[in-house]
Amino acid sequence: MPLPERALTSLIVRYQGRNILIDCGEGTQVMIRKKGFSLNKIEAIFITHFHADHISGLPGLLLSVGKSERTEPLKIIGPKGISEIIKSLCVIAPDLPFKIECTEIDKNSESFMINGLRVETLPVNHSVPCYCYSINLDRKGKFLPQKAVSLGIEQKYWKHLQKGESVEMDGNVFTSDMVLGESRKGLKVTYCTDTRPTEGIAEFAKNSDLFVCEGMYAEDNKLEKAIINKHMMFREACELAVKAEVKELWFTHFSPSIKDPSEYAEFAEKLFENSLIPCDLQSIELNYEE
Numbered sequence: 001m002p003l004p005e006r007a008l009t010s011l012i013v014r015y016q017g018r019n020i021l022i023d024c025g026e027g028t029q030v031m032i033r034k035k036g037f038s039l040n041k042i043e044a045i046f047i048t049h050f051h052a053d054h055i056s057g058l059p060g061l062l063l064s065v066g067k068s069e070r071t072e073p074l075k076i077i078g079p080k081g082i083s084e085i086i087k088s089l090c091v092i093a094p095d096l097p098f099k100i101e102c103t104e105i106d107k108n109s110e111s112f113m114i115n116g117l118r119v120e121t122l123p124v125n126h127s128v129p130c131y132c133y134s135i136n137l138d139r140k141g142k143f144l145p146q147k148a149v150s151l152g153i154e155q156k157y158w159k160h161l162q163k164g165e166s167v168e169m170d171g172n173v174f175t176s177d178m179v180l181g182e183s184r185k186g187l188k189v190t191y192c193t194d195t196r197p198t199e200g201i202a203e204f205a206k207n208s209d210l211f212v213c214e215g216m217y218a219e220d221n222k223l224e225k226a227i228i229n230k231h232m233m234f235r236e237a238c239e240l241a242v243k244a245e246v247k248e249l250w251f252t253h254f255s256p257s258i259k260d261p262s263e264y265a266e267f268a269e270k271l272f273e274n275s276l277i278p279c280d281l282q283s284i285e286l287n288y289e290e
Helices: 029-034 058-067 082-092 146-152 156-163 199-204 220-231 233-244 261-272
Strands: 009-017 019-022 043-046 075-080 100-105 111-114 118-124 128-141 166-170 171-172 184-194 212-213 249-252
Touching: 029 058, 043 111, 058 075, 058 082, 075 082, 075 128, 082 100, 118 199, 128 199, 146 156, 156 166, 184 199, 199 233, 212 233, 233 249, 233 261, 249 261
Parallel strands: 019 043, 043 075, 075 100, 184 212, 212 249
Antiparallel strands: 009 019, 111 118, 118 128, 128 184, 166 171
16 A cells, blocks of 8 residues: 555666666555656566555556657566456557557566566465566686687687677687686675565575565564464565575665554564665675675
8 A cells, every 4th residue: 555655666777877667556656756766767677466555556557658758669577368368458558759668577587688687576375366477697718818718719709709609710710618617606786575484485586685575464463463464474474584694685675554654673683694684776796796
């Protein structure tokens, strides 16, 4: 439920000047503008599920994107049925100057490459089909000049091999794996909301640099309500963070009954030390370990 002092849940991941948006509840486009991000730079939109607080902001956002003079296609990815949902929502957003390319997730696990980011999916346990998303920035191994020299590859071709391209020289084809070391640790953000804890979530979020997870209820006496409505407790989110060995946990999707989530910051930190109850427009810049 949108509150005067709190917006609905959504997440933007920015990489190389382009954005991936996960969920688009009512008012999302306003918050994007407040943050100073460009609506025109959204590369793809991933929807976790079809409850209104996660999708009702789409028509307004699409209309605003249309007014930004965008003409390139916009990808929208979500559970099976997303195509019909978008078609219905676009009744009030007709004649957009760009094409919407809908992709339905119809398997337990799928992988999408979006602007250099690898997005993985995991079905979770909510009252309707719902997915958790993990966004990965993979990192190649270091370029090893000595290998290139030993293979007789001219220096002018090195930059192509560093980019992962293949080169042909004197009738021989050289691939990047021939001159790169072992893959290095990249970056990983996992986003999980509207679900009961499942066995697969901890493994799915394993070693995430940032784990954004639902904290619908904080008080232990709300557990029965969480089970009935298929939501997650603060305590359960922290347990998943511990199992997944994530670097940092951010809570999201608070119950409207929690007027000031920050009151539970100390409680959360006792369960998982590196946890944060973020405010609207909170952001973080993730960097490689070295």
